[in-house]
Amino acid sequence: MEYFPIIQALCRSALSSPSNAVLHQVERLRIALEKDGHDKEAKSIGGLLLHADRTSDMAPSRIQRSTKVLAGEELSTKTAIPVDKETSTPLAEIVFPNDLPSDSPIFSGTVASAVESILNEWKNFEKLEEIEAQPSRSCLIFGAPGTGKTHLAMWIAKEINIPVVLVRLDGLMSSFLGTTSRNIGNLFAFVNKYRCILLLDEFDAIAKLRNDPQEVGEIKRVVNTLLQSLDSRKKTGFTIGVTNHEALLDPAIWRRFDVQIEIPKPSSEVIASIIQKFVTPLEFDDVQLKFLSWSIEGASGADAENLAKWLKKSSVLNTNQTLFSLVRKFATLNSGRVSLERRNLFTLLSDEDLANVLINDKKLSFKQKDIVPLIGTTASTLSRKISKSKLF
Ligand SMILES: Nc1ncnc2c1ncn2[C@@H]1O[C@H](COP(=O)(O)OP(=O)(O)OP(=O)(O)O)[C@@H](O)[C@H]1O
Ligand SMILES: [Mg+2]
Numbered sequence: 001m002e003y004f005p006i007i008q009a010l011c012r013s014a015l016s017s018p019s020n021a022v023l024h025q026v027e028r029l030r031i032a033l034e035k036d037g038h039d040k041e042a043k044s045i046g047g048l049l050l051h052a053d054r055t056s057d058m059a060p061s062r063i064q065r066s067t068k069v070l071a072g073e074e075l076s077t078k079t080a081i082p083v084d085k086e087t088s089t090p091l092a093e094i095v096f097p098n099d100l101p102s103d104s105p106i107f108s109g110t111v112a113s114a115v116e117s118i119l120n121e122w123k124n125f126e127k128l129e130e131i132e133a134q135p136s137r138s139c140l141i142f143g144a145p146g147t148g149k150t151h152l153a154m155w156i157a158k159e160i161n162i163p164v165v166l167v168r169l170d171g172l173m174s175s176f177l178g179t180t181s182r183n184i185g186n187l188f189a190f191v192n193k194y195r196c197i198l199l200l201d202e203f204d205a206i207a208k209l210r211n212d213p214q215e216v217g218e219i220k221r222v223v224n225t226l227l228q229s230l231d232s233r234k235k236t237g238f239t240i241g242v243t244n245h246e247a248l249l250d251p252a253i254w255r256r257f258d259v260q261i262e263i264p265k266p267s268s269e270v271i272a273s274i275i276q277k278f279v280t281p282l283e284f285d286d287v288q289l290k291f292l293s294w295s296i297e298g299a300s301g302a303d304a305e306n307l308a309k310w311l312k313k314s315s316v317l318n319t320n321q322t323l324f325s326l327v328r329k330f331a332t333l334n335s336g337r338v339s340l341e342r343r344n345l346f347t348l349l350s351d352e353d354l355a356n357v358l359i360n361d362k363k364l365s366f367k368q369k370d371i372v373p374l375i376g377t378t379a380s381t382l383s384r385k386i387s388k389s390k391l392f
Pocket of ligand 1: 104107146147266301302
């Protein structure tokens with residue numbers, strides 16, 4: 001059998017984390033081989049199946065492990081999602097693990113290790129159980145827009161391998177406050193019935209309600225319903241709240257969350273890593289990455305992703321342009337993403353003046369020779385031009 005080693009390798013890797021479907025298909029293959037008289041090959045596949053059975057007994061898959069901590073019925077694509085009675089719009093969206101992001105967002109050391117410690121609790125809940133402890137069951141993620149909060153929440157769910165019931169809180173708000181309370185009640189009754197992670201995105205929407213002086217009593221009732229509903233999940237589920245406006249949240253709501261993680265604006269090193277991630281398969285060297293993150297200093301991860309994707313497109317459309325001129329163009333097209341100070345540099349300065357600014361920025365510690373490829377000139381021309389530059 002010419003391709004058997006490849007088939008065998010495929011089966012081995014599929015069986016490293018076997019689902020029932022994989023086990024079934026590999027067993028079908030074993031029976032077919034046996035039927036056609038390929039006894040040796042059938043036996044080898046049988047051996048892999050036996051081994052897979054044993055290893056999955058010894059090391060339960062993430063799904064099996066999490067079944068123990070999170071009880072409830074399994075969600076399926078056919079599960080009926082509760083709807084707003086007035087408008088018939090669904091109150092939530094179900095995202096299954098296959099559709100959750102498998103790449104973690106990029107954070108600096110302290111944030112990354114805080115996130116890791118939450119995941120660690122879930123991965124080691126048996127150890128916690130032995131000492132009658134529990135993993136954190138609720139987490140509030142807050143910070144500036146576009147810093148990867150929603151991505152982080154979805155990725156945590158992917159790691160725990162459980163479907164997400166994604167709720168945008170403003171979607172629960174009805175024009176009738178009575179209906180809002182009912183929506184909250186129906187939604188929590190739904191999530192408490194199923195094994196899932198509840199993701200309350202844009203959680204601050206509830207706080208905006210308080211601005212309406214006409215409805216004080218009713219608003220209190222809505223907030224109380226939410227507090228009681230959050231309490232109702234304490235023992236059963238895992239809840240993640242995400243917000244940009246943490247200051248708007250009631251202290252009573254804060255207290256409902258076991259852990260609270262602030263996602264800061266990314267450092268220039270993190271921006272450089274995000275750019276490299278989204279620019280792949282293109283590659284930038286350290287100087288190029290430093291220059292690019294300097295260009296959008298103060299920006300969010302989402303802005304860095306945007307710049308990277310734009311550069312990727314431009315590498316095909318504007319093949320002969322230098323990085324200097326591409327970034328100038330990006331700055332002009334993205335007033336909201338590039339600070340006014342940087343934009344002024346990019347739009348007002350000549351290449352040699354801009355080169356001078358970079359060389360004199362202590363944080364960058366660029367030498368003249370570093371700038372040469374960015375500006376697309378020779379070392380001697382740059383040196384001559386810089387000596388004529390009026391800056392510095
Ligand atoms: N630190 C990061 N690492 C990798 N990608 C990031 C990071 N920050 C943002 N992104 C990317 O930017 C985009 C927006 O991220 P996301 O929606 O998670 O941000 P957010 O903080 O929830 O924003 P908002 O507050 O506006 O809802 C996503 O494509 C995400 O992958
Ligand atoms: Mg978000």
